Amino acid sequence: MRTTDKLSRFNHRIGPFYIGLVLLLLTGTYQASAQAPRSRVDQLSDEDVQNFYKRAQASGLSEAQIEQAAMSQGYTLDDIAKMRRRINDLRTRTSQPQTETGTVTGRTLPTDLSQRTDSSLTTGVRKDTSRKLQVFGASLFENAKLSFEPNLRIATPRSYVVGPDDEIRIDISGASTGEFQLKVTPDGTVKVPNLPAIFVAGLTIEQAEQRIIARLRQGGYQGLGQSGSGTTANVTLTNIRSIRVTLVGEVVRPGTYTISSLGTAFNALYLAGGPNPETGSFRKINIIRGNRVIRTVDLYDFILKADQRDNVRLQDQDVIRVADYETHVELTGQVRRPAIFEVLPGETLKTVLGFAGGFADDAYQASITLRRNTARERRIVTITEEQLASFIPQRGDKYFVGKILERYENRVQLAGAVMRPGDYALEPGLETVKQLIGRGEGLRKDAFTNRATIVRERADMDRENLSFDLGKLLRGEIADIPLQSQDSLTVLSIRDLREPYYVTIEGAINQPDTVAFVNNMTVADLIAQAGGFQEGAKPNLVEVARRIRQDSAGIRTTMLEIFRFSVDRNLQITPIESTSPEFRLQPFDIVYVRTSVNYEAQKQVTIYGEVMQPGNYAIYNREERISDLIKRVGGLKPEAYIAGAQLRRMGQVVGNDLRNILNDPGSEENLLLQNGDTLFIPRRSEIVSVQGGVLNPSSVSFKGDYKFEDYISEAGGYTENARKSKGYVVYPNGRKDRTHRFLFFSSRPTIEPGSTVIIPFKPLDTNRLTSAERIGIFSLLATVSIALVNVLLR
Structure with a gap:
């Protein structure tokens, strides 16, 4: 705190400054001051001032004694003020953090504020699982990024009500300077040193400022805050207090919450999770202060219009009560925001439609379907567009907005061989076939004008086909045909009335292919398009096979027409057998390029x-x-x-x-x-392999004196399921030899180096009876036998 006026001696922070000054005067440690008591304080260094300050801390003199001693030595008030400022500057530089813009004096929040946890939001919420629609506004307080916390970096609101634990800063500037940091006591007062306590609790910051300045003016700051005095005071709120508010009624988590004194109604509602979507009202939220409702909050104004007039600042012991909703209605279908909306008395269906953002782009607006509950059942109501502004919704109403039909009231279609096919409006100037073709910029050159068709929708929605000679209609030889809504006019192309035209080239050609037919194409043109001849081609014999397209009486013996040409490597054509040199390909021709007889690729x-x-x-x-x-x-x-x-x-x-x-x-x-x-x-192999139905399939060394059975013994002998008589040998050159049998004699194949002896397995007997099945059959046979014996004995 720095000041140059007489009232500064009352500030408890500057007492050591006086002590330092008196010590300077009385102890004589500073020689220049002792010789010249009226010398300026500016002659002292910062180190000297710090030493004076340390000595002053050890002094036991009162502030009044220090001032009297200084005055008796001839020091003026100006000298005393300068010393105080220098000592205060040194203390400020060493004790407070500095930034680029000066001393940090930011506003801070209280540390005891309530915090919202996401897990707490489900407490007390009664979920209605039958509803698929969301209540409009329910997501407002579920968004963690929209907490409505107060902004501390704003100017102090002039309507802010001061209370205990608030801290007020007073800066005096101009002809006199000074600085006071005042904290509101629990009894609602602030204390300026050596002045009576000033009661500020319950006052707005503006009223508190006026009262404090008035008291400072009485204490010595003459003309403070008055025009022409040259001295001004700025009163700001530094640290703010916390307040407690209570939320009751249909909120997600009712209770008492501690919030900042700058907190608002939306901030408190966010901490409590907002109104209960299933039972609470979003439009009747009462803020009660001193048992009196001071504001009724309608959240729809904020959601739809961003209007925060109802987001009032709360005070300590305020109560927020969320009432039960009275009327919920559902609006679904082709609207921008289908949801469950809360309706207040006097609001109409048009208002609800505004809550939903209005009709969607493809909505059927002529009428809305309502399903309304009666005392015993439900009934359907159709609401016309004219009734929207006067129709009053009731509890439980369900409104549905339909979708427009996928049909057009004035559309005609143009398709086929025209320049601009598409949809056109049936309107004055476009009412006949000839006008529609003109609007489509006429026919294409491939249009088939002998016949066009109109597909028309009849009164029973069946379709009928109308055919006419388009050429005669355009020439005026027959009357123009009026069009009707939903008519579709199709002009055929000559290509639509034939199969696709193509030609084929095969044989010793680089790229054999079937390509689309082009008029005036020659054999050489097709060969060039196919990449030319292969190396082994026989150009002097190229055949063209052509379909016989003309009808004739009886059955022809020939099925095709064949044309032969000689084509050199430069694609120069020489006809053969009186073929015309102006020969041109026709649709479906097949061109064959033969391969030379003696040409053959290396094998x-x-x-x-x-x-x-x-x-x-x-x-x-x-x-x-x-x-x-x-x-x-x-x-x-x-x-x-x-x-x-x-x-x-x-x-x-x-x-x-x-x-x-x-x-x-x-x-x-x-x-x-x-x-x-x-x-x-290969090289000679010294191994013989034994595989199949032997006990130890393996490979053994070849022995010249071994026979077939010897190698079987080397492999451990036969298995139980081996087919001994079917053994055979696979020789290394791929040949095979089997066992030969004649009567009771068998001849085994010889074994050569590298051979493989194979003993086949017996096939699995899937029809073999089990032991239980055999016992059952034997028992049955025994029973039958005994019965037959008894019959015979009788």
Whole structure:
């Protein structure tokens, strides 16, 4: 606090300043001051002032004694005021935080305010699960971002009522300066040092300001706050108090809440969760102060108009009562905000429609359907558009707004071979077929004018077809046809009356395809469009197959017409067999490009394994066989196992014996080579594999003196379900040999290195009887046998 007037001596904060000044005068520690008692205080450094302040804290003199001592030494009031200011400045810089704009003196909220928790909102709410619509306004207080908390960074409202625990700041500026921080005591007063207590509780901040300034004016600040005095005072509210308000009635969570003294009715309602959507009124919320209703809040004004006139500031011990709703009505269908609305007495259906945002874009506005409860049942009421402003809703009414029909009262349609097909309005100037075609900017060039159709809706909503000669109508040879609403006029195209035209090219061409027919297309044009000839094409023989389109008597022996051409690589055409050089393709023609007789792409086979030169080899001629391939690769290596050679064709092993082929090239096993054949010549294998119905399927080493049964023994012998007589051998070259039987004699196949011995399993006997079934059958047979014996004995 800084001041330069006489009343500053009454401020308890500046007592140490006087002490510091007197210590300066009495102790003589500051030499310049002792020699020149009337010297200016400005000559003192900040360090000296701080030392004086420390000494003053240890002084036991009263403020009056300090002032008398200073005056007796010849110091003026101006010198004393300067010393006080300097000491106060030093204290301010060291004790208060600084910002770019100066000392922080922000307003703060009380710490004991009530907080809303989301889990508390469901307490006491009676949910009506039968309703699917939401009560209008119920979501207002469910939004956590809309808490209606007061803004502390605003000017103090002039109507704010001062109460205990409020803090008031007084700044005096001008000819005199001063600063007072006053807190309202529990008995409603503020205390200015050395002045009587000032009662401010219950006054508005404006009234409190006037009373405080008047008291300061009486205490020494002459002319304070008066025009022409040069001294002004600013009274602001710094820290605010908390107040307690009570919410009763149909709220989600009734009770007493502690809020800021700047809190409003909406802030308190938010803390309590707002009116109960199922039972509470959103339009009759009474604010009671001193047992008197001071305001009735209608939340619809805020929701629909953003009108906050009813959001009044609350005072301590205010009561907010939410009444029960009187009238709820439902409005659904084609409105912008379907919901359950609360209606006050005197409001009409038009008002409710305004609550819902009015009709939707596709609403049927001619009438609204009402379902109303009577004493015993329900009844239907139709409300016309003229009755909206006077119709009074009742409790439980359910209004439904329908949707307009998907039909047009004045539409005609234009489709087909016209320049601008679409929907048009049946109106003066567009009432006939000729006028409609003119509005559609005329016919296209492909229009079929011999016939057009109108599909018309009859009185019974059945449709009928009207056909007419469009060409004659446009030429005026027949009368124009009047149109009716919902008529649909279709002008056919000549393409609609035929199958799609196309031509096809096949054979030795790069891109065989079927393409749309274009008039005046030649064979060379089609070949060029198909990417030209393939390498093996025979250009000197190109055929065109054409359908016979003309009808003739009897049955023709020929089904097509054939035209032949010679086309060189430069696509120059030479007709053959008297074909016209001006030949043009017609729809559905098929062009064939043949392949040269002697042209054939390379075909190759692969040989690998124990051969001299393995790799891929092209088939030289159509008579090349396996033995010829062996010669081309330079023969076999010494370690080649000829008996195990495998020939694969199309991924499958072809069983043959290369030993027979090499010994007798003329044998039937010496097959002709085909594209993709693979011949593999392995090394000798020393393993024999035994699989199938043996106890230990495995692979064993080959032994020259072993026979078929010896290898079975090596695998542990047969299993119980083995088919011993069906055993066979798969040789490494893909050939197979089975067991041969004659009467009581059997001949087993020989075993070669790399062979696989396979013993098949017996098929599962799904028809075999179980033990229980066999016992049952035996019991039945025994019973029948005993019965037969008894019959015979009689």
